Amino acid sequence: MHCPYCRHTDTKVLDSRVAEDGCSIRRRRCCQSCEQRFTTLELMQMTVVKRSGATEAFDRDKAIAGVRKACKGRPLTEDDLARLGQAVEETLRGAGQAEFASHEVGMAILEPLRELDEVAYLRFAAVYKQFESAEDFEIEIASLRKHRAEQLAALIDGPTLESAVLEPTSAESG
Secondary structure, rough: OOOOOOOOOOOOEEEEEEOOOEEEEEEEEOOOOOOEEEEEEEEEEEEEEOOOOOEEEEOOHHHHHHHHOOOOOOOOOOOHHHHHHHHHHHHHHOOOOOOOEHHHHHHHHHHHHHOOHHHHHHHHHHHHOOOOOOOHHHHHHHHHHHHHHHHHHHHOOOOOOOHHHHHHHHHHHH
16 A cells, blocks of 8 residues: 555554445555555455456446436436445445346346336336346236335235235125
8 A cells, every 4th residue: 555645655554444334444554654644445346247258347337327228208317326326336235245247237226226216127127137028018017016015015014905905805705
């Protein structure tokens, strides 16, 4: 580690701790030459393995560029996309791995995108999951509806809407 003050290469680590985000390490250092103190923040470098086998550094902006196309014409802001990018990166870093298949990056995008905008989610999923027919869309829409029903049921802490519709009430059965 080079000292930012004198560029000397011999520095001593005084203190190391996991940063608040849990995804980086904060180190307090002291230069052995000029005795200046400074802090470094170390992040795990994440690598994406593409289908071809080639590897490249994870780039949040590149991941969000594909999502941006799916969001075209939707009422989403750049801040929404930035938060989505942050969520994707946190999910990947939280996995504790340094290397991810491109498929895993796509899966990390799908969940927060579904919560953000269902239409954008369907557009992205259609390309990412390689939909080939209207039936693929119908299956994904049914999955969205089921997820939404489960969320509503969790909010009201009752049965899922699906089971509430299928199960007759005591007044109907007797």
